[in-house]
Amino acid sequence: MICALCALVVLGAARPAAGSPAPAKPPAQSSGPGRVALLPLEVKPPLAPAVVARFRRSVEAGFTLAALSTIAAHEVEAARLETVGSCRTGACLRKLATRLKAAYLFSVSIRRTGKNYRIRCDLFDPAGGIQHQQVATCDICTFSEAIAKARDVALQAGTALGKKHRELHPPPRPRPRPRPRPRPRPRLRPRPRPRLRPRPRPRPRPRPRPVAPYKLRPSLKQAAWMAGVGGLASLAAGVALLVLDGRPTCDRDMPRISCPYRLNTDVAGAVFTGLGGASAVAAAVLFYFAYRRKSGRERPRTSFGVAPTPGGAWAHAKFSF
Numbered sequence: 001m002i003c004a005l006c007a008l009v010v011l012g013a014a015r016p017a018a019g020s021p022a023p024a025k026p027p028a029q030s031s032g033p034g035r036v037a038l039l040p041l042e043v044k045p046p047l048a049p050a051v052v053a054r055f056r057r058s059v060e061a062g063f064t065l066a067a068l069s070t071i072a073a074h075e076v077e078a079a080r081l082e083t084v085g086s087c088r089t090g091a092c093l094r095k096l097a098t099r100l101k102a103a104y105l106f107s108v109s110i111r112r113t114g115k116n117y118r119i120r121c122d123l124f125d126p127a128g129g130i131q132h133q134q135v136a137t138c139d140i141c142t143f144s145e146a147i148a149k150a151r152d153v154a155l156q157a158g159t160a161l162g163k164k165h166r167e168l169h170p171p172p173r174p175r176p177r178p179r180p181r182p183r184p185r186p187r188l189r190p191r192p193r194p195r196l197r198p199r200p201r202p203r204p205r206p207r208p209r210p211v212a213p214y215k216l217r218p219s220l221k222q223a224a225w226m227a228g229v230g231g232l233a234s235l236a237a238g239v240a241l242l243v244l245d246g247r248p249t250c251d252r253d254m255p256r257i258s259c260p261y262r263l264n265t266d267v268a269g270a271v272f273t274g275l276g277g278a279s280a281v282a283a284a285v286l287f288y289f290a291y292r293r294k295s296g297r298e299r300p301r302t303s304f305g306v307a308p309t310p311g312g313a314w315a316h317a318k319f320s321f
Contacts, residue, residue, distance in 0.1 A: 033165040034103035036063065036158075037071045037096075042109040051143060055150050059108055059121075062151040066158025071100055097126045104130075104161060110150070115139075117146045121157040130164045132157065224286030231279025238273030241265040 041056055056073060063070050079099040097105055105124040110117060116139050123132040134157040138149040245266040248259035 033068060033161055035069045035071055035101065036104045036106060036161075037076050037100045037102040038063070038073070039076065039105060039107045042107070044109075044111050047112075054143075054147055055108075055110060058147045058151040059106075059154040062154025062156075063106075063158045065151075065155050066162060068158045068161070071102060076100065093124050094126045097124075106154075106157065108150070108154070110146075112146075115141060117141055117149065119146075119150050119153050121153050123157060123161060129168050130161065132160050132164065134160070220286055220290035224283050224290050227279050227286060228283035231276045231281075231283055234272045234276030234279055236276070238269045238271070238276055241269030241272060243269075245269060 038056070038059060041052055041059070043052055043055070060070050079096060093105055097103075103126075105126075107122045107124070109120050109122075116137070118137050119135070121134040123130065125131065134153050136149060136153045136156075138146050141149065242265070244263050247263050248255035249261045249263060250259040252258040
């Protein structure tokens with residue numbers, strides 16, 4: 001059965017026999033291959049239905065990774081039973097592809113010898129433009145490894161289908177859209193330009209005049225007051241020291257007789273009294289020069305006048321110095 005199916009796949013592009021329905025045109029091609037249908041898997045020797053279902057889901061996952069859109073298994077089975085049961089001829093496969101509205105059909109056969117698996121994936125093109133067969137083996141494999149190998153085979157077959165489909169059916173180039181003619185713009189009257197007023201020139205800021213540093217100039221009045229106050233203080237201190245000279249330094253009864261020590265301030269009193277007298281004299285002199293009235297001298301002036309008189313003129317001159 002597997003050999004017969006292989007022969008049918010290879011000879012899929014052959015013409016149908018007389019009395020068979022005409023091959024239906026494939027659906028409009030797009031950038032991708034379109035919908036693909038996976039026929040029931042052929043497993044020899046037969047395995048449990050649950051294992052076969054796992055193999056089928058793995059193959060469909062490989063097609064999904066290859067960016068193919070697969071038709072559900074129950075739809076494929078229903079369409080296959082509605083046609084002629086198990087399809088083996090090219091005419092039957094074309095009829096099945098038309099029924100499912102599929103662009104391509106895939107058949108997968110799995111042969112198991114002990115723990116060795118041989119997986120083959122055949123592609124059927126109703127239009128007869130693409131032929132492809134993918135074969136892989138898995139030696140000393142478990143069920144999980146064989147299922148993973150079936151997914152890899154389906155992925156490689158789906159990738160090859162997409163590449164060949166793009167080579168045979170390149171996407172049409174987009175037609176350039178005609179550009180609409182530009183509408184004539186209405187003529188606009190130029191607006192009158194507003195007259196620009198000249199900007200007022202900023203006035204130059206006046207430069208600050210350099211301020212001379214303040215110098216403290218002592219005056220005669222200040223010196224007179226300082227000398228007078230200092231002289232009075234020195235006089236008061238000197239007189240006080242002269243008065244205290246010779247007094248006892250203790251508070252006993254009869255201090256002049258019982259106290260062994262007495263104050264000796266005559267020299268300091270004389271010094272302070274002399275300094276105070278000198279300061280007082282200096283202050284008096286300074287006060288005299290500070291508060292005396294300065295008689296301002298008049299500057300020499302000259303005046304001259306002339307006046308007419310009957311029968312002559314009158315002249316007057318004045319000099320002051």
